[in-house]
Amino acid sequence: MHDELAQTVLRAAEAGQVADRISLDYEARFLRRKVLTADGGTRVLVDLESTTSLEDGDVLACDSGARIAVRAAPEPLLRVTGPNLARLAWHIGNRHTPCQVGDDHLLIRNDPVIAHMLGHVGAALEEITAPFTPEGGAYGHGRTHSHEHVATAHEH
Known part of the structure; x- marks a missing residue:
């Protein structure tokens, strides 16, 4: 039960062996920076470059080398x-x-x-x-807060 720093998300296919698992509902899986406690007690400071939609099976890669699997609660x-x-x-x-x-x-x-x-x-x-693992949408993985999916003819 020690603190970890996670700044990288690996998609399920890249997961490998994990040290702990963290169960998060749909809202909680949309984050950028937050301290979370995994199911086994590991505290993780998630500090991602941008707000990210974590999917069931994704893995938080910690600076220590530990990997924490994300599970849809x-x-x-x-x-x-x-x-x-x-x-x-x-x-x-x-x-x-x-x-x-x-x-x-x-x-x-x-x-x-x-x-x-x-x-x-x-x-x-x-x-x-x-x-709950809803569809991610036609414009990429996960979800965003805006509807700015593609460039428009009005942009120069």
Whole structure:
């Protein structure tokens, strides 16, 4: 149980052997600088160059050489099903709501306002607790705070 400094994120494929694991919900996996305590007690100062979306399976590479695996923690979600899943997905996406896509269902964070809207368009909703790993988007890995995805014709 000692302090570590992590300034690098390795994606799951680069992971290798890990010294500890840290369970974080969706919001907590979006960070730049924060002190975290791993499941085994290791304290880690995460100090990344920019705000980063950590995904389930990513690894924090510490200056000491230790590696801390990131795990998506279970959190309150809504399991969305219905006769027209594509239409339901469109309504979710139209509200810029993070969504995890399954073969026969969608998962979103438990939001009463979105749940009410989905009920009105024919969705069946089930409250569950599970890890949340939504789609990262078409413009790259993870998420950002802005909609500045690509250059526009107005930029010089």
